[in-house]
Amino acid sequence: MSQPNTPSASIHPIMLPPPINSLTGSDDQLVHELQSWARDHHYALVKASSNKYPYSDQVRTIYFKCDRGGEPRSTNSKNLSAASRKTNCPFEIRTHFSKKSLNWAVKIHNPHHNHDPSLHPAAHSMHRRLSTQQIETLQNLRINGVNPKEAVSYLHQQIPDCLASRDTIYNANNKHRRNILAGRKPIEVHIEY
Numbered sequence: 001m002s003q004p005n006t007p008s009a010s011i012h013p014i015m016l017p018p019p020i021n022s023l024t025g026s027d028d029q030l031v032h033e034l035q036s037w038a039r040d041h042h043y044a045l046v047k048a049s050s051n052k053y054p055y056s057d058q059v060r061t062i063y064f065k066c067d068r069g070g071e072p073r074s075t076n077s078k079n080l081s082a083a084s085r086k087t088n089c090p091f092e093i094r095t096h097f098s099k100k101s102l103n104w105a106v107k108i109h110n111p112h113h114n115h116d117p118s119l120h121p122a123a124h125s126m127h128r129r130l131s132t133q134q135i136e137t138l139q140n141l142r143i144n145g146v147n148p149k150e151a152v153s154y155l156h157q158q159i160p161d162c163l164a165s166r167d168t169i170y171n172a173n174n175k176h177r178r179n180i181l182a183g184r185k186p187i188e189v190h191i192e193y
Contacts (some may be wrong), residue, residue: 016041017093017111023104027059030095030104034064035126042117043067044124045093059097066091067124068115087115122163130164130172138172148173 018037023030031047038045044067053060069091072084092109121127130138134155141151148169155162155169181189 017091017108018106020106022101022106024102025104027062027097027104030062030106034093034095034106039121039124039127042119042121043091043113044118044121044126046126048092053099058099061097062095064093064095065089066113067126068113089114122165128163128165128168130162130168134159134162134164135172138169139176142173142176 018034020033020037023033025033027050034045045064046067046069048063048065048069050059050062052058066089068085068087068089070086071088072086090110091113094107094109096105096107097103098105118124137155137158138151141154146154148166151169152164152166155164
């Protein structure tokens with residue numbers, strides 16, 4: 001007797017692992033390429049861990065996993081509304097940077113997902129993150145008094161692949177405010193100016 005709504009760990013025809021064996025470039029370019037592939041194939045990746053070469057700032061190895069990898073939060077009687085997107089997904093990619101060839105070797109350690117593909121890339125917070133260019137645009141909009149609702153509309157019109165939500169804008173504005181305050185109270189900053 002089969003259990004409904006229990007996806008098996010298999011390679012879904014849409015959720016294919018990246019067909020990349022090696023990449024040249026920085027670790028940021030590596031992350032961008034892998035995220036772009038995942039976005040187009042209805043999942044997202046997160047960095048599980050990384051390490052650097054000894055006595056160097058060069059990242060040597062980065063381990064990626066599906067954003068649904070990890071133990072789901074347990075629901076208890078106190079907090080029944082706590083839902084978890086985690087499904088303990090086994091999908092894993094391991095990358096290694098070679099100083100000799102200046103390439104990233106990409107190895108699919110486990111190509112299987114244990115969940116269905118997402119319906120839209122915006123379902124993943126990783127894909128809703130703002131790029132450096134988008135943050136600069138948002139700061140200019142904030143300076144000109146544009147509210148978050150209008151800022152989201154502007155970003156979506158100007159940058160078609162932007163998936164930011166209003167909450168993304170609120171969070172970016174709050175982060176900017178915290179950076180300006182640097183642990184001080186708003187009145188302390190106001191007095192300085």
